[in-house]
Amino acid sequence: MLIKLTGGRIYDPAHNIDGRVMDIYVRDGRIVERPGDAETIDQEYDLRGKVVMAGAIDMHTHIGGGKVNIARLMLPEDHRASPAVHTDACRAGCGHAAPSTLTTGYRYAEMGYTAGFEPALSPVNARQSHLEMCDTPIIDKGGYAMIGSDDYFLRMLAAKQDQNAINDYVAWILHASQAIGIKVVNPGGINAFKFNQRALNLDEENIHYKVTPREVLQSLTRAVYELGIAHPLHVHGNNLGVPGNVETTLKTMGAVEGYPVHLTHIQFHSYGTEGDRKFSSGAAAVAEALNKHKNVSADVGQILFGQTVTASGDNMRQYANSGHGSPRKSVLMDIECDSGCGVVPFKYKDQNFVNALQWAIGLEIFLLTEDPWRIFLTTDHPNGAPFTSYPHLIRLLMDKGFRNDMFAKLNLDAQSMSTLTSIDREYSLYEIAIMTRAGAAKLVGLHDRGHLGIGAGADITVYTDNADREAMFAKPDYVFKDGQLVVRNGEVVKVTWGSTHTVKPEFDRGIEKDLKKYFDTYHTMNMENFKVSAAELEDDGRGHVIVQECKGRREKTA
C-alpha cells in the first residue's frame, strides 16, 4: 500500500522544516522516499493548504496503573456527566478527568496525538500499568519506572554501594518493568513518610536510611546517563505545591552536577512566598534557571479551571493536600516497600487566588523559557487538567489577545501578582511542533517518531489552518497511525492497537543473586513474577513491544 500526501504545509522541526510545501509518501506504515514514476499510488490525499505535522507525543500523562484506576474507581460522579456511547468504530466508555482506557485512546487520537507516556509506573505495579495501557487503543505508549523511595535502592545507597551496582539495578528495573525511562518522585520522601516524616528537603536525611534526596538524585541521574538511556532522569521534586518551593527547584537543578535531568510539572514547583498571602510566582526565576542550565528540561503541568483529579506517587504531599479535595475524599496508600500513591479529586477555580495564580505561573514559565526543545506542553494529566484541554492550552500559548482576555477574568488579587500580560510572546506553529513532536520524541528517545523524515513511523496529523488555534488543534482533518487512517474530521474511523516503547540496556545479571535473596526474605511475591515479559503485553493482540536503542552508553565509572 503506497499512500501519497500531496502538497501539505509541513512543520517538521527535526529536519528544520518550517512550513514548506512538500509531498509525503507512506508505504507499509513508514515514510518512504518519493517512489519511481512507474509505481502506482494506491491512495492520494490532497492536503493543499493544510498544516501537516508528525503525530503529537504526550511525554507525561497518567494513563495507566494503580493510581489512575483508583481515580477512575473513585469518580463515578465525574463519569456520569461524560458518557461515551458506542459508535461504528468505537466501543463505549466514559470519563472526563479519568477516562476509561478505550476512551483515552480515542480522545488522544482525535486530537492528533499518537503516543503518550505514563510517568509514574511503579515497578511492583508494572503489570497492571501495562495491561491498562495495552487496553488504550491507537496510541503508542510507554512508562517511566518510578524508583528512589524503594527500600532496595535506599538500602544500596545506605550501604554506599558503588555506582556500577546502582546502574545494574536501574537497568534491571527497566527490563523487569518494561519501561523506557526512570522517574523519581519526591526523592526518598515517599519512603520517609512511611517513617512518619512529614516533609523532606533536598539535604534532609531519611531518618532510617540517613540518605538525602540530593544523594538519590545524584546517583540516579548518573545511572541513567551512564546506561545511555535517552530520557534523562524524570524528576518530580521534593515539596510539590509548597509555597517557597522555588528554592528547592533551583537547588535541584544544581544538585545533579551537570547530568541531564528532566523536571516534571515544574509549575507545581515554582512557588514563592511573597505578598500578603505568602504565595507568589517563582516563574521568572525558574525560567531564567532553565534558560541557563542546558542540561535541564521541564514540562509545565499547566492547570486549567474545572473539575479534575490529582493522582500521584507522592503520598507525602497528597496526604498533606487531602483536606483540599473536591469532592472531599482521598485514597492514599503505602505500596509494597516500593512506593506509594495518593489520589485526591480537585476543582480549580478561576476566582480562587491560589488556583488563578497557578494558572498564570504555568503560562509565565511557558512564555519565559526560551528553548522550546527543553520545555514541554503538559497538564500532568489529570493533575492540572484533563489532556482533552490541550487545544485550549495551545491557544493560550499562541494567541496573546485570547490569553489576556482569560487573564482579565481571574481573581483580582492573583492578577496583581502576575506579570503575564507584560509578556508579548506567542508560540509559532513551528514551536508547537517542537514541544509536542520533535522535542518530545527526542526527550523520550523515540528515534523513529516525532518527525517526518524518511524511515519514520507514519504517525501523521493534518490540520486545517485556523486562526482559532483551539478549534484547529481540537479537530484534525486526518490522523494516520503507522500509515493507517485512524481519524477523519476529528472522529475515530478505525481502531488500531499501538505499540509499547521500552529500553533494554545491558547489565550484569549477577545482581539477581542479591535481589532474589531480598525478594525471598522481605517481599510477598517471587522475583520471577515481579518481572513483566513482553509476551504478557502482546497477548490478546494488543500491539507490540518495541525496544528503542540506548545510544551513547558510557563506560562505567569506577
Add this chain to the structure above:
Amino acid sequence: MTQSTNFPAGSIEAVAFPCEGLLSDDLLISRDADGNLSLQNSSCSKAAAFFERPRVASSPKIAGQPADLSSAIAKITELFGKSRHPLISGLATDVYGMRAVMNLAETAGATIDHMNSKSSMKNLLVMQNSGWYVTTLSEVKNRVDLLVVIGTDVVSYFPRFFERVIWNKEAMFTENTDAREVVYLGGRDINTEPGTSPSGRKPDVLPCDPDRIPEVLAALRAIISGKPFTATEVAGVATADLEKLAERLKAAKYSVIAWTGSALDFPHAELSIQTITGIVEHLNKTTRSAGLPLSGNDGDVTAYNVSTWISGYPFRSSYRRGYPDYDPYHYETSSLLKEGEVDVLIWINSFNPERLPPASKTPTVVIGHPAMQFEQPPEVFIPIAVPGLEASGAQFRSDSSVTLPLKKLRATELPTLGDVLSAIEAALKAA
C-alpha cells in the same frame, strides 16, 4: 489424559494460588506424566484442594445433554440474540477473561456483577464516598507493630495470612517480629490461635456480638478522636479496654487495622468500614497507621479493576443504555433475578466448582470449572480451562497493587473463557 510433550512430568516453582486474595506465589507444584498435580511445599488445604482436584472429562452440554462446542455457542448466541437485558455474573476469572467479559457485555448491552460483590461493594462504596488510607501485604510484613483485626479470624478466608505477613522471621523494620502485637476486636468464638506469636504470646481478644461491631468501632473512634465518652461498656466491651487499645494505636509506629467485607455481615457495613478508616485517618495526624481491606477471592479484585479501566465503573454496572451505567443497588444479581429484570444469565465461575449460579427461573448459561455439577442442568454449560491451572493469565491480589502472572501448569483440550466469549460476541455481531 496424556499430556503433550510441552508438559512432561516435572516440578514448577513460584506458582501463584489464583483464586485466593493473598495470591501466594511461593508454591512448588509437581506434575506427573498424566498432568496430575500435587502441592509440595504448603499445608494450605485450600490450595491443595484446588491444584490436586482429580481431573474429570468434561464437555459442553445443552440442557444436560452432551453437545459440541459450536452448538453450545450457537445456543448461547440464540439466547443472547433475543435477550432484552442479559446479565453476566459470577465473573470468577482473571484479567484476560475479564477483557472478554467486557467486550461481550459492551456488544450485547449486558449488565455485569460478581459473585462476591456483596462483600466487595462494602469497600468500594467507602472508596467512592470518602476514600481511605490503606497499605499492602509487603508493607505489613516489614512494618506492622500492632495489628488489629475487626470481627474476623482472617484465616477462614486467607489461611496463610499470619504465616506470610505477621509471623515472618525477618522484617526490614521490625527487629523481632515475635514482639508484634495482635488484637482481635469484635466477633464471637473466632479462631484466635493463628494470632499467637511463635514464642506462644497470646493475642488480646475483645469479643462482642458480630452485629454490635458498629457500636464498638464508633466508641473506639470517639475515644481516639478525644470526643466526650461516658459509657462504661459498649456491647460487652469495657470502655477501659477500648481506651487501652486507643492508647496502643496512638503509640504504635505503624499500626494496621484489617477487615474483610464478608465477615462484616450486617446491614450497611460500609458505614462501619468508614468508621475504621476514620480511625486510621485520625491516627495518621500524629503517627502512621493504615487500613488493610482483605478481599480478592475468586478474582473479585481483578474483576472490578478490569471493569473500571475499560468502562469507568466496577461491577454492578451495565451497558444496556449503550454506554456504561453504574448503580450498585440496582444492578445486583439476586435482585435482578428475583424481580425478573433480566431475561438471561451467564454465570462465569472458573475456580471453585461449588459456586453454583443462584437458583432462578431465568434461563441460565454456565461457563466454568470442568468439575461443576448441577442439580438442575443449566440451558448450556461450557467447561473451560482454569486460569492458573490450564491457562496462563494474570490476577490481582487483595491489595490491588500487585498483579501476578498465572501459569499454565498442564495441557487441556478445553477452550479459555476468552475463546468462548469472543466466539459468542463474533456470532452476535454477525447475526
